[in-house]
Amino acid sequence: TQLLEQSPQFLSIQEGENLTVYCNSSSVFSSLQWYRQEPGEGPVLLVTVVTGGEVKKLKRLTFQFGDARKDSSLHITAAQPGDTGLYLCAQRKWGAQKLVFGQGTRLTINP
Amino acid sequence: SQTIHQWPATLVQPVGSPLSLECTVEGTSNPNLYWYRQAAGRGLQLLFYSVGIGQISSEVPQNLSASRPQDRQFILSSKKLLLSDSGFYLCALDRSYMNTEAFFGQGTRLTVV
Numbered sequence: 001t002q003l004l005e006q007s008p009q010f011l012s013i014q015e016g017e018n019l020t021v022y023c024n025s026s027s028v029f030s031s032l033q034w035y036r037q038e039p040g041e042g043p044v045l046l047v048t049v050v051t052g053g054e055v056k057k058l059k060r061l062t063f064q065f066g067d068a069r070k071d072s073s074l075h076i077t078a079a080q081p082g083d084t085g086l087y088l089c090a091q092r093k094w095g096a097q098k099l100v101f102g103q104g105t106r107l108t109i110n111p
Numbered sequence: 112s113q114t115i116h117q118w119p120a121t122l123v124q125p126v127g128s129p130l131s132l133e134c135t136v137e138g139t140s141n142p143n144l145y146w147y148r149q150a151a152g153r154g155l156q157l158l159f160y161s162v163g164i165g166q167i168s169s170e171v172p173q174n175l176s177a178s179r180p181q182d183r184q185f186i187l188s189s190k191k192l193l194l195s196d197s198g199f200y201l202c203a204l205d206r207s208y209m210n211t212e213a214f215f216g217q218g219t220r221l222t223v224v
Contacts, residue, residue, distance in 0.1 A: 040217075041217060042214075042217060043155070044215075086152065088154055097162060098170075099205060101154050102154050104152075106152050
């Protein structure tokens with residue numbers, strides 16, 4: 001059973017445009033992580049958000065954790081072809097040790 | 112730093128044949144270990160996770176099983192493969208703290224024919 005819903009599933013935009021992808025759950029997150037995956041490789045961590053309302057920036061990437069700790073967003077400014085990849089959010093519920101992933105957003109940035 | 116070794120990188124197996132995928136870990140002790148499966152271009156489905164030797168939690172009833180005979184070894188097995196077992200299998204580890212990063216192996220691309 002998938003606990004995390006990511007949207008959109010697919011997104012294709014032109015270089016230089018801005019975009020936002022979302023991660024939502026009916027459950028409260030203890031923490032939420034965003035990963036990026038290249039084809040044929042394992043995911044690599046981008047950021048961990050812990051506090052409701054938290055905002056973290058990683059160069060052109062801005063991550064926000066919802067106040068109610070049930071949702072998160074990833075905003076990319078001036079997207080570049082190198083941003084192409086599968087973006088995954090992952091959560092641990094309170095008191096649980098296992099890490100569960102969403103279905104991902106497949107992002108393609110066209111030159 | 113910790114590293115995860117998975118092999119083989121690719122595997123083609125006939126339907127009904129057995130499977131054994133091995134994952135070994137270096138540079139850390141007593142990690143949480145995970146097996147995930149990924150369909151093409153999609154998210155990671157959690158199959159099994161383990162918090163210690165001999166401790167396995169199964170997330171999805173299916174044709175697969177997992178074992179952890181040693182602290183740094185995690186094995187995914189099947190007695191008889193199905194076509195639906197095809198996919199990209201990833202082994203991962205993290206520490207037993209709530210916000211730690213998960214590290215992944217390079218994965219095994221399994222095709223059942």
